Amino acid sequence: MTSVKAMEKSFYKDVLTGLRSVPKRLEPKYLYDYRGSELFEEITKTPEYYPTRTEMRILKKELNSISDYIGDEAALIEFGSGSSEKIKFLLHHLKGIKEYVAIDISESFLLQSVEKLKKEHQHLYVHTVCADYTVPFSLPSLKAKKKVLFFPGSTIGNFDKQERKTFLNRMSTLLTKGDGFIIGVDLKKDEKLLHSAYNDAKQVTRAFNLNLLQRMNRELLANFMVENFEHKAFYNHEEGRIEMHIESLKEQLVTIGEEEISFQKGETIHTESSYKFSVQEFQNLAKEANFIPKKVWTDEENLFSVHYLEVKA
Ligand SMILES: C[S@@+](CC[C@H](N)C(=O)[O-])C[C@H]1O[C@@H](n2cnc3c(N)ncnc32)[C@H](O)[C@@H]1O
Incomplete structure (x- = not known):
């Protein structure tokens, strides 16, 4: 398992690598420190952010x-259990879940959410794993015979083509015949709806994105002047994804520890992608990763999909 210390070290290394590349980019996992997790929860409550509500x-x-x-x-x-809200709902209504493993990178938010959940479900076996799921880590040994993986929130959409292939392949190796995988996948839709979901009127998504600059100031002794940057989110039609960027409003030099990074006016840091799929596109991806799509549930407006997959024998 990745230790928290190792994660802190790789944050610094990844920031320097990402900000020295052209174009500049940072992995979306770094949006989630404690404050980032709080802001994400706020985003899910905005009227524009349809995915959580619909799922x-x-x-x-x-x-x-x-x-x-x-x-x-x-x-x-x-x-990526976050606030564990969806699992709380399932636990409340489904008696077949005997054991729960919460995995998230945002450590203090994870511990706080799991503490609350444990109080409400005292007879449930709960395991808390602070880990980066983009790299292999070991799962705790389980009492229950059947494993069901749960990956809601369309977080699969944050991966690029190769990353999602690697992730799905790894998920399929965790399962044996009879186990399952429930995964939430956001669907392709009207671009205006997508645009407003990532540009909400209360500007919570803006705060979530710009928090990454504050996080680098707090944890890496950087000196980003947040007022010199702006949130930018748009639908990239060709790629079929929402892109979230942080745009530099002027030519400027930023210090991170002892290192200097220069920004041109209008230059951006690509902080997150959120790919959208058709049901068929996602099922094809799943099949390539050794899964059999068993069932798909969608809402009346076809905004979002929830899939149940099993592995091929
Ligand atoms: C889009 S939110 C979804 C939260 C929740 N599952 C939901 O459906 O509302 C992504 C969650 O995954 C976590 N996360 C993001 N990247 C991660 C990574 N590489 N490893 C572990 N957790 C990660 C974040 O901290 C956050 O809680």
Whole structure:
């Protein structure tokens, strides 16, 4: 498992590498320090951010069917558990979940969320794993015989082509016949709806994105003047993804520890992509990674999809 110290070290290294590359980019996982996790929770409550609401609606509507797929005695293993809100809902209604593994990179937010969950579900076996799921790590040994992986929130959309292939392949090696994988996938849709979801009126997404500059100031002794940068999010039609960037409003020099990074006016740091898929596109990806798509649930407006996958024998 990646230790927290090792993660801190790689943050510095990755920031320097990312900001020295052309174009500048940082991995989306770095958006999630404690403040970033809090802001993400706020984003999910904005009227423009349809994914969380819609995914929850699907889980509520399809509860019985989801319960049948999960079965009577399963361990649910959640990647990127955040506030664990979705699992709280499932735990409340599905008696077949006997054990829960919460995995997240945002350590103090993870510990706080799991503490709350444990109080509400005292008979559940709960494991807390602070890890970076983009690199292999070991899972705790489980009591339940059946494993069901849970990857909601369309976080799969944050990976580029190669990364999502690697991730899905790794997920399939964690499972054996009869296990399952529940994954939330955001669907292609009207670009205006997408645009406003990442440019909300209260500017919470802006604060979430710019928090990355503050995080580098706090943790890496950087001197970003946040007022000299702006949030920028748009749909890249060709790539089929929302891109989130931080744009430099002027030519400037920033110090990170002992290193200097220069910015041109208008130059951006690409901080997150959020790919959108059709049901068929996602199922094809799943099949390439040795999965059999068993079931897909969607909402009435076809905004979001939740898939149940099993591995090929
Ligand atoms: C888009 S949020 C989704 C949160 C929640 N699962 C939901 O559906 O609302 C992504 C979550 O994954 C976590 N995360 C992002 N990158 C990660 C990584 N590389 N390893 C582990 N957790 C990560 C974040 O801290 C955050 O809680």
